[in-house]
Amino acid sequence: MFFQRTVSRRVWAEGVGIHSGNPSRVTVLPASPGTGLVFVRSDLESKVEVPADVHHVVDSRLATTLGRDGVTIGTVEHLLAALYGLGIDNARIEVDGPEVPILDGSAEPFVRMILSGGGTVAQRSRPKRFFVVKKTVRITDGDRSVALRPHDCFAIDFSIDFPHPVVGKQRCEFVLSDRSFLHEVSRARTFGFAREVAALKAAGFARGGSLDNAVVIDDFCVQNPDGLRYPDEFVRHKVLDALGDLSLLGAPIIGRFEAVRAGHALTAALLHKLLATPRAYEIREFRQRAELDVAKIRLPELAALRVPARA
Numbered sequence: 001m002f003f004q005r006t007v008s009r010r011v012w013a014e015g016v017g018i019h020s021g022n023p024s025r026v027t028v029l030p031a032s033p034g035t036g037l038v039f040v041r042s043d044l045e046s047k048v049e050v051p052a053d054v055h056h057v058v059d060s061r062l063a064t065t066l067g068r069d070g071v072t073i074g075t076v077e078h079l080l081a082a083l084y085g086l087g088i089d090n091a092r093i094e095v096d097g098p099e100v101p102i103l104d105g106s107a108e109p110f111v112r113m114i115l116s117g118g119g120t121v122a123q124r125s126r127p128k129r130f131f132v133v134k135k136t137v138r139i140t141d142g143d144r145s146v147a148l149r150p151h152d153c154f155a156i157d158f159s160i161d162f163p164h165p166v167v168g169k170q171r172c173e174f175v176l177s178d179r180s181f182l183h184e185v186s187r188a189r190t191f192g193f194a195r196e197v198a199a200l201k202a203a204g205f206a207r208g209g210s211l212d213n214a215v216v217i218d219d220f221c222v223q224n225p226d227g228l229r230y231p232d233e234f235v236r237h238k239v240l241d242a243l244g245d246l247s248l249l250g251a252p253i254i255g256r257f258e259a260v261r262a263g264h265a266l267t268a269a270l271l272h273k274l275l276a277t278p279r280a281y282e283i284r285e286f287r288q289r290a291e292l293d294v295a296k297i298r299l300p301e302l303a304a305l306r307v308p309a310r311a
């Protein structure tokens, strides 16, 4: 049987918030079976618990922000993608500011933080629950669309089309397995266009953004001295974002997510539509021959992932 999982011990990381520019520390602690993923602002007197579910999404512009009773935590999606990729169901996540630190702009530092802190532990008192898509649900907005359809495993098919010679049209078909997240997606960094940076900063975004935590593209090429980590790092990061946002269903998905030029807001809208369509899904527990054991992934394997991929 698949069991629920949590982190084996308290782990933490420090950095800056990409949008706020403020220093920030995130601490991930073990939590009991059935807790889910719960954010808490440790810098505030009020210890309001903000569940990582789509009902608590309060802002989807450029990043996903969760909130409850006036307490908000921004840019949660990369950390949530790491937790999803490692199969973690339950954790208490403390953030000492309004935004999860961006670290290097990917999910890899969060994966490294958890694996170097002892990895994950199965909670054998509680079977894992899965969110099984039974009927296709779709949202279209002009030339952008998202859909979740029935499938025999969890897959993401993401297409982007940016009118820029470095990015252009890219498509990534990703099938989640116990290793594929680490190898294919976890290291893909967020990205932005240099000519948009000033306007973003003026609007209160990207104030902590730099070449250390984002791929920056000018009118001709990638500005980061070491280039790209994957030739198609841009669409892979969109897959990473989608994983984090889809985790807001509260259970790992058995289904296929298809996205064309989509972002956080469209994905959140799709999850609301799915949850409002009871015949389109069911929550199930599975009995299997062997349990996925991502806790057995070791750090040397992570080190081996460092494939230079200058495009």
Ligand SMILES: [Zn+2]
Pocket: 077, 078, 190, 237, 240, 241
């Ligand atoms: Zn992102």
